[in-house]
Amino acid sequence: MRWAVFDSPIGALSVAADEAGVCRVHFGRTDGVAGAAPADPVLDVALAELRAYFAGELSRFTVPLSVRRGSEFERAVWRRMTRIPYGQTETYGAVAAALGDRQAARAVGVACNRNPIPVIVPCHRIVGAGGKLVGFGGGLPRKRHLLELEAAVALRQAWS
Structure with a gap:
């Protein structure tokens, strides 16, 4: 997993991606993740969409998701x-x-x-x-x- 942190109006959001898409969003900073990760296409889209969402410019996320758990x-x-x-x-x-x-x-x-x-x-x-x-x-x-x-x-x- 690759992580990046987005400083949002509701506090830091740690965002993780795997090879298929965004797989995790965590409220707060995840240990060992200082800020934006090196260029990563999925995380770049996720952070751009989160920025647009909190600016009131995006009402539907399109970033690919990777959900591998859950009943x-x-x-x-x-x-x-x-x-x-x-x-x-x-x-x-x-x-x-x-x-x-x-x-x-x-x-x-x-x-x-x-x-x-x-x-x-x-x-x-x-x-x-x-x-x-x-x-x-x-x-x-x-x-x-x-x-x-x-x-x-x-x-x-x-x-x-």
């Missing part, structure tokens, strides 16, 4: 996350129902917590019943920031 259910949840439109949210229960098991809301939460590529695979778009802001591996202030960023950009796009 079949977790992978289904992660795929579902990528289908939640930018600037919108779904509840854990709605995601569970969309995957065919209305009783699996807690399991959806566990899958969100195990998401290896947060921000790019937008687990922050999944909220509690009634839109309540709950659960996020990066902490609720980061989740709030991401949702507020997307809501403001989506509003600006809708009104322009």
Whole structure:
């Protein structure tokens, strides 16, 4: 794995890539990674897209991803996350129902917590019943920031 660090408005994000694509995003600096890695095509795209996302200029990531872990259910949840439109949210229960098991809301939460590529695979778009802001591996202030960023950009796009 190759790593680079992106200093974002929600703090440092350590981004890892393997031969197939981005395989990990970690909140904070990963030990031994000081900053940007030497030129790496996948990491270059990932960092450029993260820069554009936080500037409100990108609403859909296109960088290739490499997901090699997770149960079949977790992978289904992660795929579902990528289908939640930018600037919108779904509840854990709605995601569970969309995957065919209305009783699996807690399991959806566990899958969100195990998401290896947060921000790019937008687990922050999944909220509690009634839109309540709950659960996020990066902490609720980061989740709030991401949702507020997307809501403001989506509003600006809708009104322009």
